[in-house]
Amino acid sequence: MNHWKRLTPAQIKARVFDALNQNVDFRDPKVLGVPASHLDDKVFYADAPFLKDAPYLATLVQNPNHIGLHTTGSSEHFFAGTQALEREVIRVLAEDLLFAEADSIDGYIASGGTEANTQAIWLYRNEFMQEHGATLDEIALVYSADSHYSMPKAANLLQLATYPVAVEDATRALDTAALAQVAEQIKAEGRKYVIIVSNLMTTMFGSVDDTEVYVQAFQSAGLTFRLHLDGAYGGFFYPVSNPQPTHDFRNEHVSSITLDAHKMLQAPYGTGVFLARKGLMHYVHTGEAQYVEGQDTTLVGSRSGANAVAVWMILMTYGPHGWFEKVDILRRRTEWLAKQLDEQNIRYYKAEASNILTMRAEDIPDAIARDFGLVPDQHDNPSWYKVVVMDHVTIDALEPFVFSIKDYRSSEVS
Ligand SMILES: Cc1ncc(COP(=O)(O)O)c(C=O)c1O
Numbered sequence: 001m002n003h004w005k006r007l008t009p010a011q012i013k014a015r016v017f018d019a020l021n022q023n024v025d026f027r028d029p030k031v032l033g034v035p036a037s038h039l040d041d042k043v044f045y046a047d048a049p050f051l052k053d054a055p056y057l058a059t060l061v062q063n064p065n066h067i068g069l070h071t072t073g074s075s076e077h078f079f080a081g082t083q084a085l086e087r088e089v090i091r092v093l094a095e096d097l098l099f100a101e102a103d104s105i106d107g108y109i110a111s112g113g114t115e116a117n118t119q120a121i122w123l124y125r126n127e128f129m130q131e132h133g134a135t136l137d138e139i140a141l142v143y144s145a146d147s148h149y150s151m152p153k154a155a156n157l158l159q160l161a162t163y164p165v166a167v168e169d170a171t172r173a174l175d176t177a178a179l180a181q182v183a184e185q186i187k188a189e190g191r192k193y194v195i196i197v198s199n200l201m202t203t204m205f206g207s208v209d210d211t212e213v214y215v216q217a218f219q220s221a222g223l224t225f226r227l228h229l230d231g232a233y234g235g236f237f238y239p240v241s242n243p244q245p246t247h248d249f250r251n252e253h254v255s256s257i258t259l260d261a262h263k264m265l266q267a268p269y270g271t272g273v274f275l276a277r278k279g280l281m282h283y284v285h286t287g288e289a290q291y292v293e294g295q296d297t298t299l300v301g302s303r304s305g306a307n308a309v310a311v312w313m314i315l316m317t318y319g320p321h322g323w324f325e326k327v328d329i330l331r332r333r334t335e336w337l338a339k340q341l342d343e344q345n346i347r348y349y350k351a352e353a354s355n356i357l358t359m360r361a362e363d364i365p366d367a368i369a370r371d372f373g374l375v376p377d378q379h380d381n382p383s384w385y386k387v388v389v390m391d392h393v394t395i396d397a398l399e400p401f402v403f404s405i406k407d408y409r410s411s412e413v414s
Helices: 009-022 049-053 055-062 077-097 113-132 150-158 176-188 211-220 305-343 366-371 395-413
Strands: 105-110 139-144 161-165 193-199 224-231 254-260 272-277 356-360 384-388
Touching: 009 055, 009 077, 009 305, 049 055, 055 305, 077 105, 077 272, 077 305, 105 113, 105 305, 113 139, 113 150, 113 193, 113 224, 113 254, 113 272, 139 150, 139 176, 150 161, 161 176, 176 211, 193 211, 211 224, 305 356, 305 395, 366 395
Parallel strands: 139 161, 139 193, 193 224, 224 254
Antiparallel strands: 105 272, 254 272, 356 384
């Protein structure tokens, strides 16, 4: 761990206020040209005394705009202080969590996993078009059937054909025969370029796609591909609970990764993370953004610097060991639940070292599922219900659910 170190609350406060002091203060009479200001002080009480002890809330009130990309080129000088904290977040995640080489990754705090996945697909689509002269109908977007709906959404926006790959029902692993067929179909349709989005824990199952299976399939089909990891759910979890060199930047085939700080990291909504190897972001550079210093290489445009500060504060509050301990507790609670369900012969899927447990809906009465807030794979006629063991899902919270299942099972037998 070169950059990720636990800091005390006093150190965190000092760093954030120092960063805010390096940003422009909108109360300065010499900030005349920016179409923005501090939060409206008739509504948001800029002088509330507690703000001096609340670095995140103070950042919200000061309202920095992190428009653009800050890991390369120039950026709006007005917000240089908090941009530096965002750069630190990108470095910690790329190098200390996901084992990238020093200074090899660009990235930014996106609005969420949907934006970060779309940014990746947009970037590779443009790369294929700009470098290889590809037309839209020569590009294929491939992902597993368990992937998040942000993939078809991005395909719709970017006008790409989609190829969802079937997974095996019990293991949720990619169906290799189906994948081989998809590769053949892509070739038969005259497509030459493939954007692969591989899951680093799926939304419904917590399953992790084997990146090697994708690489083998498209290498042997002789197709040119780029591979993006969707770690919106698992990016802060799996690399800690089950680190694998195939599922981070040690894998040369992984060009970019999505993470979502507003899921496992419990950051405020609006905090996804997009990370990409250097040398790629220029494919989505919007040079027409001439009034923005450094122009814009992100999908979103204006975005709150408070989101970056929130992620920085959470990472530094825990440090790498504190974060490992948190992940380990969630993983152990999930194992506890799995053991209770085994005793009741409830069928479920749980990936190794995961904190999602997904039960066959046939084994769980709808009333219990509703009562305990389980989430179905689909609201009409569900096949699965999931429990996601987040911070608030303690064993004390899980136990009444287990008791209800036991009661239901014994009433079935009697
Ligand atoms: C695997 C995965 N990818 C992408 C997303 C989309 O993230 P967001 O809702 O932050 O846009 C989610 C959200 O649940 C997800 O689980």
